[in-house]
Amino acid sequence: MEKLNTYLESNKQRFLDELFGLIRIPSISSISDHKPDMLKAAEYWKNTILKSGADKAEIIPTAGNPVVYGEKIIDPSKPTVLVYGHYDVMPVDPLDLWKSPPFEPEIRDGKIYARGADDDKGQAFMHAKAFESMVSTGTLPCNVKFMIEGEEEIGSPNLEKFCSDHKEMLKADIILVSDTGMIAQDIPSITVGLRGLAYLEVEVTGPNRDLHSGLFGGAVANPINILSKMIASLTDENHHITIPGFYDKVLELTAEERAEMAKAPFNLEEYKKAIDIAEVCGEKGYSTMERTGIRPTLDVCGIWGGYTGEGAKTVLPSKATAKISMRLVPHQDHEEISKLFEEHFLKIAPPYVKVKVTNLHGGQGYVSPTDTKAYQAASKAYETTFGKKPVPVRSGGSIPIISTFERVLGIKSILMGFGLESDAIHSPNENYPLFNFYKGIETIPYFYKYYCE
Amino acid sequence: MEKLNTYLESNKQRFLDELFGLIRIPSISSISDHKPDMLKAAEYWKNTILKSGADKAEIIPTAGNPVVYGEKIIDPSKPTVLVYGHYDVMPVDPLDLWKSPPFEPEIRDGKIYARGADDDKGQAFMHAKAFESMVSTGTLPCNVKFMIEGEEEIGSPNLEKFCSDHKEMLKADIILVSDTGMIAQDIPSITVGLRGLAYLEVEVTGPNRDLHSGLFGGAVANPINILSKMIASLTDENHHITIPGFYDKVLELTAEERAEMAKAPFNLEEYKKAIDIAEVCGEKGYSTMERTGIRPTLDVCGIWGGYTGEGAKTVLPSKATAKISMRLVPHQDHEEISKLFEEHFLKIAPPYVKVKVTNLHGGQGYVSPTDTKAYQAASKAYETTFGKKPVPVRSGGSIPIISTFERVLGIKSILMGFGLESDAIHSPNENYPLFNFYKGIETIPYFYKYYCE
Known part of the structure; x- marks a missing residue:
């Protein structure tokens, strides 16, 4: 050579x-x-x-x-x-x-x-x-x-x-x-x-146009507040994902396999320092490496709605939108997960907003x-x-x-x-x-x- | 004349x-x-x-x-x-x-x-x-x-x-x-x-840069997910605002005053039709006119973070920001309310993010x-x-x-x-x-x- x-x-x-x-x-x-x-x-x-x-x-x-x-x-x-x-x-x-x-x-x-x-x-x-x-x-x-x-x-x-x-x-x-x-x-x-991936966009519509937040605020649902509540409800206090059936097919590793994984070199202090965070955050019961290696996630990749410019414009916006990605682990099927997500997200939508879910892409x-x-x-x-x-x-x-x-x-x-x-x-x-x-x-x-x- | x-x-x-x-x-x-x-x-x-x-x-x-x-x-x-x-x-x-x-x-x-x-x-x-x-x-x-x-x-x-x-x-x-x-x-x-007004901007920072949502997702707090949870927690299931002390000085109207107010012409069906909503939404125990006339509110006027362009970019963003306005009623002091908001918002921030609150403007x-x-x-x-x-x-x-x-x-x-x-x-x-x-x-x-x- x-x-x-x-x-x-x-x-x-x-x-x-x-x-x-x-x-x-x-x-x-x-x-x-x-x-x-x-x-x-x-x-x-x-x-x-x-x-x-x-x-x-x-x-x-x-x-x-x-x-x-x-x-x-x-x-x-x-x-x-x-x-x-x-x-x-x-x-x-x-x-x-x-x-x-x-x-x-x-x-x-x-x-x-x-x-x-x-x-x-x-x-x-x-x-x-x-x-x-x-x-x-x-x-x-x-x-x-x-x-x-x-x-x-x-x-x-x-x-x-x-x-x-x-x-x-x-x-x-x-x-x-x-x-x-x-x-x-x-x-x-x-x-x-x-990991596999399911990526969807959700759009929450309240009133049919942007409203004056003084004249209507308090009486008409604000789609950003509602979207925040809907997103918040997708994970619980232990950072488990709450979508029914989400974990059903997740391949659980044996204690032996997890012990083997834990041998890979990993320095938590350096990891936190590199991205300047005080604490890591993830699913209860799993290590940082397990959280990214063998467990599925739900991350909002983007969110927008209302006034996002300079200064203090008051508005009760018509729409709020978010892009949501779920990383999947072996045996979770991205099409099935996307469907579970969509069903659940539409189900938790309160009656005072309209919700649209669009499947943007996915893979096993x-x-x-x-x-x-x-x-x-x-x-x-x-x-x-x-x-x-x-x-x-x-x-x-x-x-x-x-x-x-x-x-x-x-x-x-x-x-x-x-x-x-x-x-x-x-x-x-x-x-x-x-x-x-x-x-x-x-x-x-x-x-x-x-x-x- | x-x-x-x-x-x-x-x-x-x-x-x-x-x-x-x-x-x-x-x-x-x-x-x-x-x-x-x-x-x-x-x-x-x-x-x-x-x-x-x-x-x-x-x-x-x-x-x-x-x-x-x-x-x-x-x-x-x-x-x-x-x-x-x-x-x-x-x-x-x-x-x-x-x-x-x-x-x-x-x-x-x-x-x-x-x-x-x-x-x-x-x-x-x-x-x-x-x-x-x-x-x-x-x-x-x-x-x-x-x-x-x-x-x-x-x-x-x-x-x-x-x-x-x-x-x-x-x-x-x-x-x-x-x-x-x-x-x-x-x-x-x-x-x-x-109504009076308190208007603040909140910024939640997770990692010091945008991260790959696959490599880090699940192990590092996502500032959009966190901001959503924080916003969601600001109101309860009855649409009451949860900030401690928020309602302390609110001028409560007598039953007589409320009866007088209720005489103003108001057509709920036309109201809903004009802005194309199926249901109104507001604080439990109050009518639509009362919700805008005599009760304070908390509305997110704008939110943004992560990827908001076309298509499906996966990212675990560094920051998420929201503009939040509170309409206030007589006897609520906007400076006091802004302070209560800021104290509460910083207090509910979890240890894995940094939170900044900026008071943008207010009035009685x-x-x-x-x-x-x-x-x-x-x-x-x-x-x-x-x-x-x-x-x-x-x-x-x-x-x-x-x-x-x-x-x-x-x-x-x-x-x-x-x-x-x-x-x-x-x-x-x-x-x-x-x-x-x-x-x-x-x-x-x-x-x-x-x-x-």
């Missing part, structure tokens, strides 16, 4: 420049104005895959943003690795909290600062460059396919159909994904569990076994480059499409994430350390090596 | 054109960008008062927006009426709900549609034109002073000092104000009670006796032009400065409002019927006549 290291060393700056070119395209999938940028980003990926040494690469349309597909088949009798990633990114507001423009990557303190620097432009790009390194040095041991989509951040609404439409093309032995994190730069880890959770050849190969790869065996962890995040791959394509995924908690993905000042970027490019070829041995 | 009617008839269009000139100045006091418009509106009023026949008019600076003062002293031994009004208006958002631009007045169905058409440009302007009519026809029976301020919609923060600084100049026997409403075009009424309530010469003159004036004796009503609205006038200047106010509930003041499509505008100009001189008899 000496050749690979030399190749990486002599191409470091170019790899970074190429990533910056991708980052500069503001491919925000949730904002329709950015449609043209989605196509630009797809085009960029197609060229990247081709230049990296693929036999072919193409942009395949879907009902939404297109999927970039590419492949290099060196020998049909050898194993095939399917690399999955996404070229779309999250919105950037609040923009005023960014220290440098989100789509103008800047290196500060050894980190790339930009939207998508980690999630998932930086991480997916490592696979293209690891692939290029193996091709260029004649060390690629198997076939490789790339599937880079443009709708991950909005729940991959068209990827399931894409998979069933292209089952033959996507045939592979394992799916390799870098869209998760690791515990720390000196504590490598591999994500073996992901995922659990990966650790006794497979693929997991062992990934584990050995990290051990080789980090000098430490990686810890298997359950992440609180969601990549709904991972469970879809298993269901539709029948292929398991390995989540070789190189991100850090401090990368601030989805937040202002998202960043990705150069160390992690290059370490990823160095580690990935070892996976191929051990997987094909 | 024949001469007055003739004068009004032959100047109707000009009166309207002049009002439109004032309306076209977007004098929104709560938005600092509109500072230059405040001066333009003050200038416009100064010229209006001068052209209408005043001896003098001037723009007097304050620490905020200036006050326009004007006077006509015909005989120092005669009574003096001080007209109060305001040239500032409310913000106009949400702008997309307006059928015509808010600062481009448009007549539709016999109504002037514009921000300020009623509150308070249209209503205050009636006094200038009634004054002009009396001067021009030689029927002005007493001295008149004008005090038109530019900060009513933000709680008149500088008018109390202005009053104490200019006590001598403002000396008068009665203050005349048109900044309230009447029951209907065929049911005149005079406001004899106003007001009650006007009906057995005075001034009230009787106003009553007779309405009776003359509407053919019906007006009903004395307690409004749920607040004009905090009215109680300040009494305290600082020692002068009572008469609230001769000509607005209608359907005028949508503070809302999109604010309007003011031409009927009411001209009826006001017709009615006001009768007040002067009867008051000076």
